[in-house]
Amino acid sequence: MCHYHHLTLSERENLLFFRAQSYSISRIAAALGRDKSTISRELRRNTVNGKYLPITAQQQYARRRKACKPHKRLENAELFALVKNLFLVHHWSPEEIAGRLQLEHQKALLSYATIYRAIYAGMFDETSSSHGSRGAVRRLRHHGKSRHTRQYQERRGSIPISHDISERPAGAANRSRRGHWECDTIAGKTGKACLVTLVDRKSRYLVGGKAAKKTAQAVNTVLLQVLQGQPVKSLTPDRGKEFAHHAAVTEALNGVPFYFPRACEKISVNIDLL
Incomplete structure (x- = not known):
């Protein structure tokens, strides 16, 4: 979530005050100049035992932000x-480098x-790269070339499927294990x-982050960032x-x-959460 514009400590303190005054989420959002989903997410992520504490919320944010930073060994x-x-x-x-x-x-x-996280975080990007603004991530072998011949057929409507949803382990299917x-993605x-x-x-615990573009590369970057420190x-x-x-x-x-x-199905996780 390194790219997401988080609430400041002052805003968190005001949020606590407004909650004590029984303000609705919509009213709090308007007072702070924030989106309703931002307020809802803040309360959902940082309410413990029914209580929201600004200092605790700020500390949790600081820990998550620190986790987003590149590995310290690459600071050498x-x-x-x-x-x-x-x-x-x-x-x-x-894999070969490691x-x-x-x-x-x-x-x-x-x-x-x-190393993968560093690549997706843009640590190896160069403005002079022949790949332009797409950066070093384009050098990963599984991305391949982006140039096409005249015989090229559009296949962007389908993606490679590794496993069918019916193959999920019991702990996922019956919601018994974290x-x-x-x-999911929500367009801006x-x-x-x-x-x-x-x-x-x-647990229905929600994490998320903002992708600058709705592309596979940008979404992958966010996925790796927000899942750091989480059981996956x-x-x-x-x-x-x-x-x-x-x-x-x-x-x-x-x-x-x-x-x-399956192609005829769609996963939706946002309806009852945002």
Whole structure:
């Protein structure tokens, strides 16, 4: 959720005051100049045992924000330069880079999942890259080339499916275990940005973040950010094109599977939450 404009401590204190005055969520949102969903989400995420405490909410936000930052080991300039060179110049995959580092240093110096997160966070992007503003993420092998021949047929209406929803484990199907998430997106007013939401099927705990564009690359970045520190056993999105690159998330999350509904079905997790 690093890209989401969070409430300030002052706004959280005002929110507590307005709640004590029995203001509705709509009225609080208007008073703070915020969207209703922002207020609703704030209360839902930071209310503990029926109480909302601004200081506690601010501390929880600070912890989540810290979790969004790139791995500290990549703050080492020499290691960062080595990983960047192997990825951008020699076209090594994150798995190959992590494996070589472990082989040379006799220990797991850096996981491939951390390298994937750094790539999606834009740490290796270069303005001079031949891929333009799309950045280093375009160098990942599973993305392939974007140029097409005259014989190219449009296939953007369908995405590769890894698992059918009927294959979900019992803990996900009957909502008996945490860590099984349903994913969805909500388009912004301009039609460009979108809100990516994830709801735990058992607890109904909601997390989310803003994607600058409703693209697979942008949505993947948000998914990896908001799931940091969360138990993740499976992910169930709909068949929207924004989830087309789900394989990259599976790789970054150490094999967490995606389950997709049938073409005639649609997953919706936002109706009763926003």
